[in-house]
Amino acid sequence: xxxxxxxxxxxxxxxxxxxxxxxxxxxxxxxxxxxxxxxxxxxxxxxxxxxxxxxxxxxxxxxxxxxxxxxxxxxxxxxxxxxxxxxxxxxxxxxxxxxxxxxxxxxxxxxxxxxxxxxxxxxxxxxxxxxxxxxxxxxxxxxxxxxxxxxxxxxxxxxxxxxxxxxxxxxxxxxxxxxxxxxxxxxxxxxxxxxxxxxxxxxxxxxxxxxxxxxxxxxxxxxxxxxxxxxxxxxxxxxxxxxxxxxxxxxxxxxxxxxxxxxxxxxxxxxxxxxxxxxxxxxxxxxxxxxxxxxxxxxxxxxxxxxxxxxxxxxxxxxxxxxxxxxxxxxxxxxxxxxxxxxxxxxxxxxxxxxxxxxxxxxxxxxxxxxxx
Numbered sequence: 046x047x048x049x050x051x052x053x054x055x056x057x058x059x060x061x062x063x064x065x066x067x068x069x070x071x072x073x074x075x076x077x078x079x080x081x082x083x084x085x086x087x088x089x090x091x092x093x094x095x096x097x098x099x100x101x102x103x104x105x106x107x108x109x110x111x112x113x114x115x116x117x118x119x120x121x122x123x124x125x126x127x128x129x130x131x132x133x134x135x136x137x138x139x140x141x142x143x144x145x146x147x148x149x150x151x152x153x154x155x156x157x158x159x160x161x162x163x164x165x166x167x168x169x170x171x172x173x174x175x176x177x178x179x180x181x182x183x184x185x186x187x188x189x190x191x192x193x194x195x196x197x198x199x200x201x202x203x204x205x206x207x208x209x210x211x212x213x214x215x216x217x218x219x220x221x222x223x224x225x226x227x228x229x230x231x232x233x234x235x236x237x238x239x240x241x242x243x244x245x246x247x248x249x250x251x252x253x254x255x256x257x258x259x260x261x262x263x264x265x266x267x268x269x270x271x272x273x274x275x276x277x278x279x280x281x282x283x284x285x286x287x288x289x290x291x292x293x294x295x296x297x298x299x300x301x302x303x304x305x306x307x308x309x310x311x312x313x314x315x316x317x318x319x320x321x322x323x324x325x326x327x328x329x330x331x332x333x334x335x336x337x338x339x340x341x342x343x344x345x346x347x348x349x350x351x352x353x354x355x356x357x358x359x360x361x362x363x364x365x366x367x368x369x370x371x372x373x374x375x376x377x378x379x380x381x382x383x384x385x386x387x388x389x390x391x392x393x394x395x396x397x398x399x400x401x402x403x404x405x406x407x408x409x410x411x412x413x414x415x416x417x418x
Contacts, residue, residue: 111135134157
């Protein structure tokens with residue numbers, strides 16, 4: 046379908062399309078895998094399913110074959126737990142839609158071989174992606190940094206803020222779309238699959254929201270079935286769906302006990318900060334734990350993987366224009382009112398006190414980075 050679209054637009058000749066299609070070969074079992082150099086697993090985020098696939102392909106693939114996973118969230122040590130090939134296990138996380146988004150997040154564990162990393166970087170460059178090597182943890186660099194993004198939006202809705210207003214504020218900031226339209230486009234399956242994974246990994250700083258379950262219960266699946274927070278008609282722009290209000294009302298009824306049931310009034314700037322400052326806070330933890338080599342890796346990844354507005358220089362660059370002390374003071378205030386979701390990280394606190402930029406390198410004595418070979 047993608048190739049046919051390119052041919053229709055005149056971006057690709059029919060001959061080149063035929064050549065591309067001829068490179069594809071389908072298979073119903075793993076017997077053809079005996080000669081491959083790399084496998085990329087891309088099934089839904091279910092740990093037992095991924096583990097069984099890796100155990101199976103390890104038996105059939107040649108001993109030099111790179112065993113890569115496109116998981117966006119799950120710790121690679123868990124994915125490869127049932128294998129004896131830890132040096133060949135690596136993350137090859139493409140961002141959706143994979144034929145458009147330029148970022149390739151390459152995830153290494155403590156045991157991934159330098160050769161596997163180098164080979165995957167090379168493949169990434171050949172297929173015109175921008176590879177960023179990161180360390181292994183739940184969510185890796187990008188999805189871990191941005192896990193509070195959607196959660197903060199859900200928290201704001203529980204406080205009485207209109208979800209379409211939240212999307213407008215975030216779009217006006219420069220994001221391609223707001224968090225609710227993004228959830229519609231991505232589909233609710235991913236959000237439901239990773240919910241418990243995030244809850245287990247991030248504890249009290251994870252905001253548990255039942256909104257997606259309520260949406261699914263109401264027969265909404267997002268763009269997939271044309272009905273989510275927005276209406277989706279073929280060829281038309283998404284339109285806010287006013288009939289979603291009864292789902293929102295039920296969601297607020299269920300969550301009002303968390304914050305005393307009082308609806309709040311917030312400015313557009315408050316909304317923007319309450320969505321993005323927790324993201325910056327988690328980015329501080331990612332840098333503190335050496336999941337990335339340098340702050341600019343997160344800047345590039347936020348722009349190319351999440352659509353953060355490039356003219357703002359990337360997430361950390363933008364945060365430093367706002368200032369660590371201002372971000373810290375706001376998060377501290379919200380943490381007192383709303384709890385640990387907003388609690389400032391020790392890295393942010395230290396940078397705010399020392400008036401050092403968030404993106405400034407750590408001192409040389411500190412631990413080697415998990416993302417470096």
